[in-house]
Amino acid sequence: MSMNQQGRPTNAGKTTDTITNESALLPAEPLLFEIGSRDHTGVDLPAAPQHKSRLGTFKRQTPLELPGLSEPETMRHYVRLSRLNYSIDSGLYPLGSCTMKHNPRLNEKMARLPGFADVHPLQPISSVEGALEVISELGQWLMTLTSTHAVAMSPKAGAHGELCGMMAIRAAHQDKGEGHRSVVLVPESAHGTNPATAAFLGYKVKPIPAKADGTVDVAAVEEALSPDVAAIMLTNPNTCGLFEPDIKKIADAIHAAGAYFYCDGANFNAIMGVVRPGDLGIDAMHINLHKTFSTPHGGGGPGAGPVVLSQVLAPFAPVPFIRRSGSGPELVEHVGQGKSLGRLTAFHGQMGMFTRALTYMLSHGGDGLERAAKDAVLNANYLKVRLSELFSMPYGEQFCMHEVLCDDEFLKGTGVTTLDFAKAMIDEGYHPMTMYFPLVVHGAMLIEPTESESLNELDRFADTMLELARAALDGETERFTSAPLKAPLRRLDETSAARNPKLKWIAE
């Protein structure tokens, strides 16, 4: 791979035979520093009047070295970059566990209404009653769908919701005089954020092995229970795409030991309207609005991870929360004499996400949400059956929930790895599936089509995947190991990028 003098990969080694070294209309965009120059500027302002500096030793001694660009140059840079970004609006996005589903445009229309989009968190309450009503109504839907007693709306992501729920659990133990409980049980197939959350709060993480069928072993949970255990953090449906059939037994065992049941509900899209987690004995569960209830979330945000709480944990919910009273929704901002765990974020949560999620719910209706969940599961099982022609699947004899899990057994002896396969998908115009997760499966490929995809689109994807698998099995190794051949920067060294990131442009 060719690098520039800053160590940044460039497209100079690209196999194009064009004069500009560009490939049709898909350019590899240089950095602003490479396009602009430090002795130009795109703006034409009169020189600043001279003042005596009051910054003392803090005054910058060297020039700022920012590149100067004209407005059209700047515009083109960002528009060209945006076109390099794959999105659910441009194609199927099979990232398992991430639930990249279509965000209906109605959601956007509602979220952009000035009364929601322009609301300021410090506005007088009397001027934001509509916004509070939306937050409150959304909270009611979440509690109804999950059969729970309270909801914390402010967490800003799934992982943040986990923190909130586990803090409520910690507060409940402390309230009972059992603050010494120091262990959290986490099944091996858990999302990485689960053990991270427990460890962040100072808990010792005790892994629970999975059974041969990919689900949690109740006997192993029972064996791990002790007066030191504060909680279990369990994902359902789990990250192998399977419903935990013994979840009720696990909940009963946890409660009998005086511990609480945290459920990672990021995969709620597979069961919403079908199963109410509260009925299964969960005490706290976050819901990723940005997965289950649409909302665009590629590129790392924004998100919203409200947490529903059982009756026993409800008193410990964080502030602020909304109380329904005769005169309309009322915002409770202060802990007062209550047992609330306190405040997690400065304000009330992500208004845009709330509006999108409630729009999604109201436009689907309760029956529509159930239908969406069932369609997501149907689509995944359709892909599972089609792909099973060539792909190996560790838990293949069971139906899956909303995602299909393959391993790399079928690639054995081909010289093609899961990573190579994913890179070849890019050449075919598909964003790769989730790779090497869950960790319990060798060379995992986790594929989640969601309910957004039509039969046509599912077939096109399955045909492409099978064709690629056939090519790998036929010994076309090179096509995989050197993929992607058609992406502007070809294959990047992801390990170096993560281990040795270059975050700063060094001016020569």
Ligand SMILES: *Cc1c(COP(=O)(O)O)cnc(C)c1O
């Ligand atoms: C996405 C996900 C999370 C984390 O959610 P973020 O919003 O990315 O913090 C946690 N658990 C599971 C199972 C997930 O799929």
